[in-house]
Each structure stands twice: as structure tokens, then as C-alpha cells.
Amino acid sequence: MFDHTQCVVRSSLLEKLGRTLPVKGRHRKTVIVHANSNVRRNPNIAKLQAGYLFPEINRIKMKHLEENPDAKIISLGIGDTTEPIPQPITKAMAAAAENLGTLDGYAQYGGYGAEQGQTLLREKLAERFYAEVNIQASDIFVSDGSKCDISRLQMMFGSNRRVAVQDPSYPAYVDSSVMIGNTEMYDHASKQYGKIVYLACSSENDFFPNLGLAKDAELIFFCSPNNPTGAAATRDQLIELVRHAKETGSIIIYDAAYAIYISNPNCPKTIFEIPGADECCIETCSFSKYAGFTGLRLGWTVVPDKLKFADGSLVKNDWNRLMCTSFNGASNIAQAGGMACLSDEGMNAMSELVSFYKENATILKNTFEEMGYAVYGGTDAPYVWVSFDGRDSWEVFTEVLTKCDIVVTPGSGFGPAGDGFIRCSAFGHRENILEAAQRLKESFSRS
Amino acid sequence: MFDHTQCVVRSSLLEKLGRTLPVKGRHRKTVIVHANSNVRRNPNIAKLQAGYLFPEINRIKMKHLEENPDAKIISLGIGDTTEPIPQPITKAMAAAAENLGTLDGYAQYGGYGAEQGQTLLREKLAERFYAEVNIQASDIFVSDGSKCDISRLQMMFGSNRRVAVQDPSYPAYVDSSVMIGNTEMYDHASKQYGKIVYLACSSENDFFPNLGLAKDAELIFFCSPNNPTGAAATRDQLIELVRHAKETGSIIIYDAAYAIYISNPNCPKTIFEIPGADECCIETCSFSKYAGFTGLRLGWTVVPDKLKFADGSLVKNDWNRLMCTSFNGASNIAQAGGMACLSDEGMNAMSELVSFYKENATILKNTFEEMGYAVYGGTDAPYVWVSFDGRDSWEVFTEVLTKCDIVVTPGSGFGPAGDGFIRCSAFGHRENILEAAQRLKESFSRS
Known part of the structure; x- marks a missing residue:
């Protein structure tokens, strides 16, 4: 820390660092008042x-x-x-808003909601999108969107992780990796941050990367259908992805924000269609591009029960702890909108x-x-x-x-x-x- | 990283760590399939x-x-x-929801909003709560609540900071400090995490701590009116707090979530009533306890223009960068509710x-x-x-x-x-x- 006594006598330094002011008290003395704080900028940011x-x-x-x-x-x-937004959905949200003005409505939906999301919404998500795979409602954590969950996932895993990303990919994966301290400096020649593994995806490799480059990665961000290339990974490619994760012990953070746009029956709509994915994958998804919820903020992240850290502890437990500490549930009206999205209509x-x-x-x-x-x-x-x-x-x-x-x-x-x-x-x-x-x-x- | 070749021959270790499976390919070989990932648990969590x-x-x-x-x-x-929630507010939110079902309404409020919040809401917040102090609309960042902003602030400042908290205090300050890596282990005897400075607040010190204990702290979490003690700091106490921050070069993260409950004219409703606070304080606040928005998720954080890191760079710039990367704006319907809260009615x-x-x-x-x-x-x-x-x-x-x-x-x-x-x-x-x-x-x- 800064030594004030020294500063009082060193006026040039004093000038550089702050200005003096008289302080009340029995012994009036000169102390430093800093023009800038002494708090160093986060070197990762x-x-x-x-x-x-x-x-x-x-x-x-x-x-x-x-x-x-x-x-x-x-x-x-x-x-x-x-x-x-389709009117059956906006009408449900309007009703939910009106309902918060009534005693009964407020009692049911008005106060703090569960940090993990409303039980009915988690159940409905499981029924609509994961009925055929080994994912339960309790594995699904409702949030205010995938972008927000990506940073929270970085916070859960913490710094000094070796991260791999598809190149090109949604910039939040790299930027949040930089912020949490998973990279070295930016290199202007390669246009890459040090330590991140960039997995090139181009027409030459059918937009599926050479996973051998990621053999040391702990976390692999993978987005399908991909943003920005629009490539949807095939079942065989995803089988290879999951096999890679199981062999190297890495965890895939699988971004399925555009899954609803898949028409090709050979491209899975969730990574959990692949056997073993529930032991090595987290999936994030969102209502943003499903129902025009970009401004409403509603998404979800799936953390399966079987996904474990090296010490055998459940990733889900840490995710739950983080969500309870750093998040307070998605907006209740947005959740009412989510429920309406998942009705037949x-x-x-x-x-x-x-x-x-x-x-x-x-x-x-x-x-x-x-x-x-x-x-x-x-x-x-x-x-x-x-x-x-x-x-x-x-x-x-x-x-x-x-x-x-x-x-x-x-x-x-x-x-x-x-x-x-x-x-x-x-x-x-x-x-x-x-x-x-x-x-x-x-x-x-x-x- | 784990050495697979070793594992294939050491079957006892193999059993402990995973199981084998045959892999397709020209040379069929045995590889490890991990039952657990190789990703170590975040030691801070x-x-x-x-x-x-x-x-x-x-x-x-x-x-x-x-x-x-x-x-x-x-x-x-x-x-x-x-x-x-008072009906003028719920009705405004219901109208906002209905509006998202129309072409014009969606064009105006439907898509991604500014990560910093709607301009009109920021202006109205400035007018209602900061008209008498040196805070502009552009210093106010709308969010999904103080609890969420506290973790994002931790992410902005990063790890290895010396943090001080009032004791007792809202648990998110300590828990988020632990998660980001600002503490040592928990000590069961003292019931404290190592490295955090606990500033005891009791009737004996009029619930205002001995700030001398925090002379090495970089970040000081201070909540007034305090949760849980209910103590509202007086103007003189807050002058002392700001003076301490200016002298030590620390930054105060001032939680004003209950400011609206202050009746005592001698207790400021915002830290920015204190001269110099705009050079050393961040203030978080929320609609949760103002208008029953606990489940709606709407708050704000004030990062003044004059607040600088030691290198002279603006804290506000890094906060803006973090909000743009890790957040996507508060729910638009909740923001419509916020606007209604700030009308005369x-x-x-x-x-x-x-x-x-x-x-x-x-x-x-x-x-x-x-x-x-x-x-x-x-x-x-x-x-x-x-x-x-x-x-x-x-x-x-x-x-x-x-x-x-x-x-x-x-x-x-x-x-x-x-x-x-x-x-x-x-x-x-x-x-x-x-x-x-x-x-x-x-x-x-x-x-």
C-alpha cells in the first residue's frame, strides 16, 4: 500500500498522485487525497x-x-x-403483469423466485426439448440468457483454464475467457489471444475442427448451428466431439441457441442426443431466437447430474451455488412468456x-x-x-x-x-x- | 494433463479413473473414457x-x-x-407486454436493448434520485438487480483484491469475494474467511466500523441502511467513510438498496451527497424493495465519470465493457415497469x-x-x-x-x-x- 508519511514530504510525488487537504482533528495534519484510486485495473480486462x-x-x-x-x-x-412476439405469448405476459397487481397473483409469482427458475417452466422445457434424452427438469437452470450464462460459467470454472473455441465463433466465448483470466495477451500478428486454442472451421474441413489441436483444452466452446458460419454439426461430428471430450476429460460448453433452426434430420437439436454427452457436456439455450425474446431475457442452461469434476464432485452443485449467489432468477413475467411459448399454441x-x-x-x-x-x-x-x-x-x-x-x-x-x-x-x-x-x-x- | 498411455497399462488406476472402450478406426486401440472429467473444481468455489x-x-x-x-x-x-405491485405500474407493464405483439411496439422496444439500459429510464433515474448530486444519466447502468451487479463488480475487479466488509453484512459480498478468489480458506474458529477484513458493527460503535482496520483494503462493501442491522449511516459517518477511501485510495461499493426507507434527514439517501464520493464510490440500488420488484429483476449501478483506477483509466469504461460482454440488458418489460415507478403516480x-x-x-x-x-x-x-x-x-x-x-x-x-x-x-x-x-x-x- 501507499505510504502516506513519505508522501507528505515528497511534494513532486504528491503532486503526481493527488492533492493535499486539511483534515479536522486535534492535530491538524496534511494527508493525501488521491485523484485516482490506488486500485489497479484488472490486468485481464x-x-x-x-x-x-x-x-x-x-x-x-x-x-x-x-x-x-x-x-x-x-x-x-x-x-x-x-x-x-406472437400474441398468445404477449397476452400471457400481459396477464402475468396484471396478476402481479393482485394479492393472490403476487403471492404466487410476485416475490423472489427460485434462482433455478420456476418448477413448471423447468418441467415444460424438459418435456418439450429433452423428452427423448436423459435430461430431467432438475438439470435445467432457467436464466436471463445464454450470453449471461457464459460469463457465469467462466466464473464457476475460474481462471487459468485452457480454453478452446471454434474459429470463427460468437465473441462472448473469447472475451469472457479473457476477462476471467484464461488467456495471455493479444497477439496482433496472429490476431489471437495467447493460450486460447483456436479451432479453425472452414469449408475445407466442413466447418468441423481438427479436435486433435484441443487435446490439452479443459473447456471447449462449441456452437451448433454455428454462429456465424451457420453450419449445423452432424450426428457423426457430434459423436466425434463427445468421444474427444471423454478421452481427454474435457468439458464441452455446447451453445444450442439456434437449434430450433435445424431442418436436417441428420443434425441433432441437442448435444444430449449423443450417448455419453451427459458425462461431458453443458448445454446453453435461449428463447431469444425462438420467440423474439432478445429484449425479454430468458434462456436456460443444462448441467446434467452425471457431469463431474476431476475430484468426483458434481458440476451441477457448483453451478447451483453460483446461480444462488450471483443471480436471482429470470424476470417472472419473462418466465410466464416462456411457459406460453411451450404451450401447443x-x-x-x-x-x-x-x-x-x-x-x-x-x-x-x-x-x-x-x-x-x-x-x-x-x-x-x-x-x-x-x-x-x-x-x-x-x-x-x-x-x-x-x-x-x-x-x-x-x-x-x-x-x-x-x-x-x-x-x-x-x-x-x-x-x-x-x-x-x-x-x-x-x-x-x-x- | 493426464497421460493416457500410462493409464492403459495401469489397470488399477484405470479402474479408478474411468473405463475402457473400443474406438473405431484403422488401428483399433483401447483408450480411456473418463467417468469424471479431468477438469479440476474451482478451488475458490x-x-x-x-x-x-x-x-x-x-x-x-x-x-x-x-x-x-x-x-x-x-x-x-x-x-x-x-x-x-401498485396497479399503475402493473398496468404499464401489461401494456408493454401487449405492445411487443405489434409491429411498431416491437420495433421500438422488442429487440436487444442497450446493455446499459433504456436511455429514458437512465435519465429518469438521474432526475428522481440524483438531481441534487453530481451524477448524470450516463453514469447509471440499469441491470437485473444489485445481487447480480455485485458478482459482476467482482468479475470486473478480478481476483487477489483485499476486500473489507461490514460484519454483519449481506452475504453476497463475502460469498462473491470467495468465488472470485479474493480470500483464503474459511477458518472455523474465527468463522471468517482468510484475507477478508471484517469490520465489526455493533451497538458499541453505533454500527459504524473502525475504518482503521481497513487501511489496506482496496474494495470496501458498505451498505446503508444496513442489511441486516437496519442502521442508516449519518452524514458525518459517510463523510468519514469517503475521507477514508480518498486517503487510502480504496473504492467503496455502496449498497443503497434500502435508501428509500430512510426517514432521518441526517442520513443521506445516496453516497453521492458526500463531496468527493464521485471519485471513490460505486453505488448499487434496486427496485426490489422500492416497488415489490424482487421477482421482476430491475436495479441499477452508478459508476461516476471521475472514478479512476490507479493508472488513471476510467472504472466506468471497464464496467461498460463488462456489462456489454456479460450482460444483455434488463428485461424490457421490467424496464417499462421501472419507468412507471418513476412517474409522479x-x-x-x-x-x-x-x-x-x-x-x-x-x-x-x-x-x-x-x-x-x-x-x-x-x-x-x-x-x-x-x-x-x-x-x-x-x-x-x-x-x-x-x-x-x-x-x-x-x-x-x-x-x-x-x-x-x-x-x-x-x-x-x-x-x-x-x-x-x-x-x-x-x-x-x-x-
Whole structure:
């Protein structure tokens, strides 16, 4: 700690560190008042490069709007839902809100809820999404979304873990790994943080990485259908993934946020369809892209009973302890919305919504293909991944914004292997998707 | 990492660690399949004693109910609001929910919101609670509650910090400090975690600690009105607190979750009333106890522009980066509720609600005083802190539960200096508070 007595006599240092002020008391004396705190910045957070991807893109978009106030911007950028929430679901939430204004309603749903989520919602999630696999309601922890759970998972596992990620991948995996202290410094040459294992996924390996590179990893983040590439892993690929985890003793954090977009019967909708996955996998999922809940904040994480740390203790127990200490349950009205999503009517409504966005994806995919680009994804995912043959993806991003007033996401924002690509999100009103397709054709056609 | 080749030949170890299975491939070979992962348990989480306090108490309550199915339990335990949310607020939330079912409504509020909260809500919070002090809307970060923000603050500051807490205090401060790696092991003799500085607060020091003990602390958690003692710090005490922070260069994490319960004009409702606090304090607050939002999840944290790390960088920038990476905004319907709370009608409704709970507190305080106990708090806070003259507080807790079917909170659950006390929460229906008072008088009167 700082030695104050020394400072009083060393005026140059004093000036540098703070200013003096008289203090009340019997013996009036001069003490330091710090202009800055003495608290050092967290060195792990200091490692982070630039801002988090999507706020950064939003900043650039706002700047473009400022300079071009008449621009009619279309966003194919952040994967943000645009269609209204189906009314059976909004009506259920409205009823839940009204209900909190009554004595009985408040008694039932008003106070602190269980940190793990409402029992009925956990049961319904188990019934709707895990009926065919070995997952129980008690393995499901309701939360305010996958992004939030990813950071809480980092907090549960703690620092100095060896982490592997798909490259490209959703930036929260890497950024949260940096923040918790699982990486070394950023290397500007490789565009990678030290110590993280980047598992390149490209058309050359069918977007399934060489897992041999991850043999020392303790935690592997794996997202299917993948954000941003739109690739959905096949059953055989996931069997290989689970076998790898079982052989190396690693734990897979499997992000299934887009599982509902899978049409291919050969691609599992949950990792727990794979035998043994309940001994090596955690799965996160979310209502965000299922029912337009991006702003409502409702997701879940599955931590199976059989998943154990090296010492044999249950991962689930530590997850429960962390959720009870660092979280206080998802908003009760959002949970009422979740229940409505899982009714027969809600399931049908979600299915229609997802079909609508998938049609958008088809339009975008076809557009780029007709324009002469190599395009991936867009079939089992709401993302279309377009190759610009190795061009700097921020440069492409800027060109698309400048020429077409369209916001996309630069591929390199998802990791170095994403450079040369842009991600187009299929979340948008139909007329905007069609208009975007038209604008892109006018400015970027190759054929 | 685990050496597999060794394991194949050492069958006893093999048996202990996993089982073998044949693997497909050209050269069929035997590999280990781990029954447990190789991922070691986070040693910091392993330090935590028992479960988080309130779920633990709930567990004991449920057990009591199982054994006494006819018991009419009254909870004065966890500070959980019981009165309906005022209808102007629920109606605003119902309208917000319905609105998400329309194209325009969804466009305005439906998708991802700003991670920092809706601009209008931040502005309204600044206007209602910080108009007289040097805090702007841009310093206010809306969240899903103080408990969640406390863990995120720990994540921002990172591990190996020297932390000081009031003793007794809200258990999330200590538990989250343990989890992030700011403590050594728990010592069963002192009932303290190593390295944390416990600042005893008792009637002997007017519930204001000897800050000299915290001279090496980097982070000081300070809650006023205090949970559990109900003590609200005076202006002079807070001037001393801020002066201490400025002199030592520490940062105060000031929990003002109960500020609305302050009646005493000599007790500030925000730490930012104290000159210089904006250079050394973060303040967390919440709608939970203001408007019955415990289950809705809405709070805020103030990180002033002038608060700097030792290197001169802004704490606010790192907080913003963390919130963007680990959080995705509070639920939009809850934020609509927050806006309604801050309307003139909502402010009046909150004021009535708070007055009601304060009357409950008066009833409980008077009851125990009439019964011959030394009682603290209950005047500027919804908690009544009752001395049982050094008796083991879990023993008192059990006796109160067994004799009266009343759940209270054992003082030692808030830290070792809380032993000998119980905390009674004033959140309850009036008839239950009166009934509880009656039952307590029958079994615990001293006079």
C-alpha cells in the first residue's frame, strides 16, 4: 500500500498522485487525497481489444447515419429479431403483469423466485426439448440468457483454464475467457489471444475442427448451428466431439441457441442426443431466437447430474451455488412468456416465426449465390456466411455500409479465421430483406 | 494433463479413473473414457461453506413444513416483498407486454436493448434520485438487480483484491469475494474467511466500523441502511467513510438498496451527497424493495465519470465493457415497469408501499422492545435486529421456528459479529405481522 508519511514530504510525488487537504482533528495534519484510486485495473480486462463487437458496430452505424442523415439503413448485422412476439405469448405476459397487481397473483409469482427458475417452466422445457434424452427438469437452470450464462460459467470454472473455441465463433466465448483470466495477451500478428486454442472451421474441413489441436483444452466452446458460419454439426461430428471430450476429460460448453433452426434430420437439436454427452457436456439455450425474446431475457442452461469434476464432485452443485449467489432468477413475467411459448399454441407460433426467418435466410443465400459468391449456412441457421475471397472483412463491411446503407457483420469480428467473410443475419422484415438483396445485387454482383 | 498411455497399462488406476472402450478406426486401440472429467473444481468455489444463506433457510423451512404439515408458517426471514405491485405500474407493464405483439411496439422496444439500459429510464433515474448530486444519466447502468451487479463488480475487479466488509453484512459480498478468489480458506474458529477484513458493527460503535482496520483494503462493501442491522449511516459517518477511501485510495461499493426507507434527514439517501464520493464510490440500488420488484429483476449501478483506477483509466469504461460482454440488458418489460415507478403516480405509490412496510417494522420493533429485548434498526430500514444476548443465533432461529412457526434469519448468517442476533424482516401482510408479534410474545417474553 501507499505510504502516506513519505508522501507528505515528497511534494513532486504528491503532486503526481493527488492533492493535499486539511483534515479536522486535534492535530491538524496534511494527508493525501488521491485523484485516482490506488486500485489497479484488472490486468485481464486490460487485455481486451476494442469494444465488444456489436456495440462497436452500432457505433459505426450511428456515425454513418450522422454523416448520411437520409440513409435508409437496413441491418443484417447483429442477430436481432424484428418480428412481433406472437400474441398468445404477449397476452400471457400481459396477464402475468396484471396478476402481479393482485394479492393472490403476487403471492404466487410476485416475490423472489427460485434462482433455478420456476418448477413448471423447468418441467415444460424438459418435456418439450429433452423428452427423448436423459435430461430431467432438475438439470435445467432457467436464466436471463445464454450470453449471461457464459460469463457465469467462466466464473464457476475460474481462471487459468485452457480454453478452446471454434474459429470463427460468437465473441462472448473469447472475451469472457479473457476477462476471467484464461488467456495471455493479444497477439496482433496472429490476431489471437495467447493460450486460447483456436479451432479453425472452414469449408475445407466442413466447418468441423481438427479436435486433435484441443487435446490439452479443459473447456471447449462449441456452437451448433454455428454462429456465424451457420453450419449445423452432424450426428457423426457430434459423436466425434463427445468421444474427444471423454478421452481427454474435457468439458464441452455446447451453445444450442439456434437449434430450433435445424431442418436436417441428420443434425441433432441437442448435444444430449449423443450417448455419453451427459458425462461431458453443458448445454446453453435461449428463447431469444425462438420467440423474439432478445429484449425479454430468458434462456436456460443444462448441467446434467452425471457431469463431474476431476475430484468426483458434481458440476451441477457448483453451478447451483453460483446461480444462488450471483443471480436471482429470470424476470417472472419473462418466465410466464416462456411457459406460453411451450404451450401447443406457442410451439406452433414459434415454428411459424422460425420458418419466416428461414425464408429470409434462403432469400439472402440465393441472392449471394446468384451474384457469384461462395455462401455457407442459411439452411439450418438464421445466418448466411459469405466469402469475399480473403478480402479484409472490415473493409468489406465498410464498403457494404457505404454503398448500400446495409449493416452486416465483418467475419473477423468472430475470430481471425472469419476474415474474408461477412455474416448476414436473416432477422428482418421481409421487405427489408428483399430491398437489401436488391441493393447488394446492384453494387456487388460478380456475374 | 493426464497421460493416457500410462493409464492403459495401469489397470488399477484405470479402474479408478474411468473405463475402457473400443474406438473405431484403422488401428483399433483401447483408450480411456473418463467417468469424471479431468477438469479440476474451482478451488475458490470449493472454499465456500454450506449453501447460500437464504436457499439454506428455505430448505430448513420446507423440512419443518414436511414434519408439521399443519403449521401456519409466517416468514420474517428473507426480505421478500409481499404486497402487490401498485396497479399503475402493473398496468404499464401489461401494456408493454401487449405492445411487443405489434409491429411498431416491437420495433421500438422488442429487440436487444442497450446493455446499459433504456436511455429514458437512465435519465429518469438521474432526475428522481440524483438531481441534487453530481451524477448524470450516463453514469447509471440499469441491470437485473444489485445481487447480480455485485458478482459482476467482482468479475470486473478480478481476483487477489483485499476486500473489507461490514460484519454483519449481506452475504453476497463475502460469498462473491470467495468465488472470485479474493480470500483464503474459511477458518472455523474465527468463522471468517482468510484475507477478508471484517469490520465489526455493533451497538458499541453505533454500527459504524473502525475504518482503521481497513487501511489496506482496496474494495470496501458498505451498505446503508444496513442489511441486516437496519442502521442508516449519518452524514458525518459517510463523510468519514469517503475521507477514508480518498486517503487510502480504496473504492467503496455502496449498497443503497434500502435508501428509500430512510426517514432521518441526517442520513443521506445516496453516497453521492458526500463531496468527493464521485471519485471513490460505486453505488448499487434496486427496485426490489422500492416497488415489490424482487421477482421482476430491475436495479441499477452508478459508476461516476471521475472514478479512476490507479493508472488513471476510467472504472466506468471497464464496467461498460463488462456489462456489454456479460450482460444483455434488463428485461424490457421490467424496464417499462421501472419507468412507471418513476412517474409522479408511481413515486406516490412506492412511497405508500414503503410506509406500509415501515409500519410493519415499527410493530415488530415495539413488540420486541415490550418483550424486554434490545432492538436495533426498524426505523430507517425494513429490518429489525434483535439481540438474544450472545445466544447461538441458529439455535434461536430453530427455537423460533419450532415454537412459533416463524422463520427469521439467524444473525450469524450475515457474519460472525451477527451471532447472538436474529433479523426480522418487515415484509409481510399486516395480519401476519400482527399474528407473528402475538406468537412471539407468547413464547419469548422476558418481562
